[in-house]
Amino acid sequence: MALSDLSHDELAGLESQLASEYAALADKGLSLDLTRGKPSPEQLALSERLLALPGEGDHTSGATDVRNYGGGAGLPELRAIFAELLGVDPDRLIAQDNASLSIMYDALTFAMLFGTPDSERPWKDEPALRWLCPVPGYDRHFGITQALGIEMIPVPLGPTGPDMDVVERLVADDPSIKGMWCVPIFSNPTGAVYDDHTVSRLARMTTAAPDFRVIWDNAYVVHTLTTDFPKVPDVDTVAAEAGNPNRFLQVCSTSKITFAGAGVSFLSSSEANLDWYLKHASVRTIGPNKVNQLAHARFFGDAEGVRAHMLAHRESIAPKFAAADEILTRRLGEYGIASWAMPEGGYFIDLEVVDGTATETVRLAKEAGVALTPAGAAYPYGNDPDDRHIRLAPTLPPLAEVEAAMEIVGLCALLAACRAAR
Ligand SMILES: Cc1ncc(COP(=O)(O)O)c(C=O)c1O
Missing domain, CATH: 3.40.640.10 (Type I PLP-dependent aspartate aminotransferase-like (Major domain))
Structure with missing residues (x-):
């Protein structure tokens, strides 16, 4: 049910359930990072042969x-x-x-x-x-x-x-x-x-x-x-x-x-x-x-060689994007408090949360051990006037870490939305 359709009591109940899940996660002392759009070690390994080129002579x-x-x-x-x-x-x-x-x-x-x-x-x-x-x-x-x-x-x-x-x-x-x-x-x-x-x-x-x-x-x-x-x-x-x-x-x-x-x-x-x-x-x-x-x-x-190489990159990172999408959909979909477009390429997902809650979502995630790009980073002077956008970069960490981090991102976005709605 959409968050806006919940009664006051239902909202309070959801918030307290999320808060206890959050506290349990924060206690785990995780250290996860979805900040910068860097290739993973697995992606770098695809080009290892380059280190021996052009070669002596x-x-x-x-x-x-x-x-x-x-x-x-x-x-x-x-x-x-x-x-x-x-x-x-x-x-x-x-x-x-x-x-x-x-x-x-x-x-x-x-x-x-x-x-x-x-x-x-x-x-x-x-x-x-x-x-x-x-x-x-x-x-x-x-x-x-x-x-x-x-x-x-x-x-x-x-x-x-x-x-x-x-x-x-x-x-x-x-x-x-x-x-x-x-x-x-x-x-x-x-x-x-x-x-x-x-x-x-x-x-x-x-x-x-x-x-x-x-x-x-x-x-x-x-x-x-x-x-x-x-x-x-x-x-x-x-x-x-x-x-x-x-x-x-x-x-x-x-x-x-x-x-x-x-x-x-x-x-x-x-x-x-x-x-x-x-x-x-x-x-x-x-x-x-x-x-x-x-x-x-x-x-x-040749150019075909570049394309073939990029399909190998894709095999490595597409599952991370798919996992991020699945977790956001499962965590946030029914509540109508966030939107994101699954990209068909590139390195990022732009998560749009309830206006005024991006900074709080990033803060909550940090406290729970997930580093996110500061809210507003995608705007000149770091100023997102609606405090709405969070840039997620899922390529660098291993899949299991992307999954763990995305569960926390979804939880934090919903918790921040609940608190803003009360
Ligand atoms: C849009 C865009 N341009 C340029 C760069 C950096 O490119 P380069 O490594 O060639 O300086 C990035 C890296 O994230 C990027 O997202």
Whole structure:
């Protein structure tokens, strides 16, 4: 029965039953963690062979000796594989070092210091700087814009993308809005997948800022939780056709494909944007780690090799997502106090609890030995105005720990809802 349909006495009875279950669990001194979206040791083991690659004596790719300086755009052999996965021209994709977050940070820093190819002046010399942030979103994106002093404006994110009416209205009138974060496929944390209509509107919309940029973070482009791979929109072609060829800076990486600590990142964009990026990047490095890029090329072989590898990841983590879904449904389903969409890919579940109870749910879980990402983390400045969203990351712990932790999350969300209802 829905919580709202319970009588006062029934509610009190349920709360006291939950409180005793909670006390018993808290006494167990558990130490479980659903905070960060990291691959598990079992997933890392899938790439163990990479540690022996490219191997002694294997150090050329085409005419390039990967051991030496140079090759700022990265190895063509590996770029071809990821260009196919992203559906872009290999000449329009560069391979860099580990962490796409570095590319995003650098791109915004270069824009701040020097301006983009379309800027009238460096962004630091603008009277004000603003940035659109679909919410809930990725906390580290917001960390970059916050660190650079760019004011963040939240925009609601639905299952097929941001509210485009709001986005179009804001960017049309305000030249200080210089860009927007987007995670178009299996968004962190909701699992949203942008539809074609949203992509087309983002590419075509009129922006008051001539140098408006969409950071198109395709971090989860091949990270399926089903047996299908998502269709990848060709943003560059759509944007070029719309007369905005420099709008999108698309990034992705192998962080959650091979090793997060030793991966390769990629940037795909217009020729003008790539030339601009490489010109500034070449001041701070004489080339990326091409040995690691060759190792990755050897490891995957081709784009099909990446897909096969991602299906092995899926086998490892899909049961954890299924368990989380089953436990939330069993614990919370009948009470009508929470909602969550089971993602078809990516690394997270966004649990929406009763307004005003996310912080309390996270606190209760912590006291019972389950670490959760702080409530509000998926919002700019850590401020979820409804105190409703909790980001759950089930990939890292073993299945049994995910199950134990999710039982506690479900219990705490319900207990917090009961207390709020009284
Ligand atoms: C949306 C998104 N982008 C980027 C990253 C980090 O990517 P990288 O390891 O390539 O810096 C993450 C990691 O959680 C993410 O969720």
